[in-house]
Amino acid sequence: MKILISDAFDPSLPAKLEVFGEVTDDKDRLAEMDVVLVRSKTKCTREYIDQARNLRLIIRGGVGLDNIDVEYAQSKGIQVFNTAEASAVAVAELALALMISVPTRLVEGHIGMTNREWLKKTLKRTELMGKTLGLIGAGNIGTELARRAIAFGMRVIAYDPLLKNHECVDLVSLEELFVEADYISLHVPLTDSTREMFNTETFAQLKDGVVIINTARGKCISEKDMAEALESGKVRAYATDVWNSDPPDESCPLFDAPNVVMTPHLGASSGENMLRIGDMVVRILEDVAQQTA
Numbered sequence: 001m002k003i004l005i006s007d008a009f010d011p012s013l014p015a016k017l018e019v020f021g022e023v024t025d026d027k028d029r030l031a032e033m034d035v036v037l038v039r040s041k042t043k044c045t046r047e048y049i050d051q052a053r054n055l056r057l058i059i060r061g062g063v064g065l066d067n068i069d070v071e072y073a074q075s076k077g078i079q080v081f082n083t084a085e086a087s088a089v090a091v092a093e094l095a096l097a098l099m100i101s102v103p104t105r106l107v108e109g110h111i112g113m114t115n116r117e118w119l120k121k122t123l124k125r126t127e128l129m130g131k132t133l134g135l136i137g138a139g140n141i142g143t144e145l146a147r148r149a150i151a152f153g154m155r156v157i158a159y160d161p162l163l164k165n166h167e168c169v170d171l172v173s174l175e176e177l178f179v180e181a182d183y184i185s186l187h188v189p190l191t192d193s194t195r196e197m198f199n200t201e202t203f204a205q206l207k208d209g210v211v212i213i214n215t216a217r218g219k220c221i222s223e224k225d226m227a228e229a230l231e232s233g234k235v236r237a238y239a240t241d242v243w244n245s246d247p248p249d250e251s252c253p254l255f256d257a258p259n260v261v262m263t264p265h266l267g268a269s270s271g272e273n274m275l276r277i278g279d280m281v282v283r284i285l286e287d288v289a290q291q292t293a
């Protein structure tokens with residue numbers, strides 16, 4: 001079996017894969033490969049899949065499959081897998097960090113100090129305790145965040161039309177969540193129903209001064225409408241790890257908007273998670289090898 005590691009995985013992975021065959025990171029050899037390992041950077045479009053004439057398996061180290069034309073791959077007999085559960089803790093911890101950075105005024109305080117400004121009187125703080133967190137999507141990551149937010153004394157509700165019940169949050173309608181939530185955190189895949197689900201029309205239905213956290217996908221939010229909602233104060237702060245493009249264009253309206261906390265798509269990138277993803281890739285290859293033996 002010939003395996004192409006096309007994106008950044010843990011450095012220990014190539015050695016772990018050698019039991020399955022030849023391992024390379026030479027993308028020019030795509031046409032000979034049986035297996036391709038990708039994260040977000042490689043886009044497995046129709047054209048890409050057509051070039052990979054021997055391909056039998058695509059494994060995405062990560063959660064979504066939106067960088068892979070799954071239907072086309074499957075129509076060519078190529079199996080597609082991801083490492084769905086691996087990243088939940090890493091992303092939930094970042095979502096919590098983004099959320100708590102807002103009421104603690106962590107970023108402004110830090111920037112003030114680097115500018116030798118003592119903003120003790122200017123930076124008014126609030127607390128997470130007693131506030132309502134509304135999750136949009138309560139799967140693996142949403143659930144890990146819910147557990148952590150509950151430990152911080154928050155009430156957690158969630159809108160997830162595909163779930164009938166949940167272990168630790170109250171499932172509510174979208175309308176109820178919009179009216180109740182002080183903080184909203186997105187944990188949905190990017191689909192037709194979630195693309196730009198937050199826009200000027202949606203913002204109008206939210207509490208004044210709501211805080212929105214996005215570790216899901218940048219395109220779930222209209223960046224232009226978000227910048228306007230931040231300018232008007234309708235949204236108090238937007239804390240985001242995800243963007244319309246990676247990295248965002250220079251012209252991204254969020255760069256100049258007030259009260260934005262930004263990270264460069266770090267959600268899944270913890271060292272521990274890279275190891276978990278690698279272990280899951282090995283397990284998938286073992287299963288596939290067993291099926292075809």
Ligand code: NAD
Pocket residue numbers: 062063064084085087088091136137138139140141142159160161162163187188189190191193194215216217241242265266267268269
């Ligand atoms: P998951 O599949 O475990 O959970 C997603 C949940 O969203 C499911 O329970 C599903 O029922 C629900 N859902 C689907 N459509 C919905 C809709 N229209 N409205 C409300 N709920 C809906 O996935 P997960 O592991 O929790 O990951 C969630 C998302 O996080 C991924 O799809 C990916 O886009 C994003 N993600 C980001 C990073 C990062 O680095 N920032 C890393 C991993 C995943």
